[in-house]
């Protein structure tokens with residue numbers, strides 16, 4: 214008879230099988246047991262029908278990967294610890310010294326910073342292209358170009374590019390294209406079937422997604438995914454992912470599995486409130502420009518309309534305003550400070566509305582000609598009552614700018 218000490222470690226009890234409940238079980242492991250040595254030798258960590266080590270997959274992470282493939286219309290998925298790690302994994306897996314990557318000038322800032330930092334140190338070049346001028350992208354592709362990043366809508370300024378034309382340009386040049394699909398979230402459009410009436414499908418090669426945003430929905434999880442439809446390309450990414458030792462925690466995967474069923478409902482609610490507030494801001498004299506792809510006057514609106522259609526649920530919860538040029542930084546800062554429901558903070562996708570002033574001058578090659586001059590503030594609209602959010606914007610404008618609201 215084993216001692217209690219051993220008995221508590223090697224306990225003979227196994228619970229009955231057949232347990233069913235709304236959420237899948239959460240499996241946590243570094244070590245995974247093999248039934249015998251022969252099995253240990255024969256199991257391949259790349260084979261998803263078996264388990265080898267926690268870093269290479271558990272029932273929990275495999276389940277999340279499959280559901281994310283369903284969301285985005287992909288076939289294979291890798292999970293990484295953040296959206297930025299997804300961008301980095303794609304770059305590190307596909308680029309070598311002497312190669313060049315093309316990035317839209319309105320890309321998520323850290324994507325550009327990675328190119329200016331580590332990629333440059335390792336002899337990988339980069340250039341930024343104008344997201345609203347497909348001929349600028351076409352003209353910058355050369356024999357060194359091995360990867361083109363796409364983003365729709367762009368970060369902070371929310372210009373919507375002609376994504377279909379950009380993908381066609383990459384395909385014609387034989388260059389891989391990777392979409393940062395965080396804004397679309399797999400809901401606004403289909404990254405692997407951009408023109409559902411067209412055969413063969415017009416598709417990006419890779420879709421990365423900051424699950425940190427809408428799929429989490431709580432402002433409390435950091436995670437990213439890299440989704441593909443091509444097995445050989447997936448294996449290239451997976452080898453890099455394995456060599457870098459990237460993985461995600463089971464409790465974070467659990468939170469994602471808990472949040473995914475409500476993703477489309479939340480995304481739709483964010484979208485509906487955001488359009489209402491963006492329209493209200495159009496009527497306010499303090500703003501020189503309101504940026505949201507569903508507004509007719511917003512840059513790239515026609516591309517958004519043709520790709521996504523105008524139905525509610527096909528635009529995320531972000532919009533930006535550019536204040537009139539005579540409104541200075543102290544007043545804009547006072548406006549942000551005066552907001553009560555909108556908190557000052559990075560990221561988005563959670564229930565709490567957020568505000569962030571940006572120094573656009575430092576973020577672009579040059580001030581884009583389609584943008585008015587003035588200080589830019591971005592809003593991430595949460596799930597609060599839209600009437601309360603509008604009242605908050607109104608009182609903060611009045612407090613900061615001494616207007617009567």
Ligand SMILES: *Cc1c(COP(=O)(O)O)cnc(C)c1O
Pocket residue numbers: 294295296297298321368393395396423424425426435436437560
């Ligand atoms: C937030 C964000 C990321 C990065 O996600 P993290 O999980 O915060 O690293 C990447 N792309 C876009 C467009 C984002 O908004």
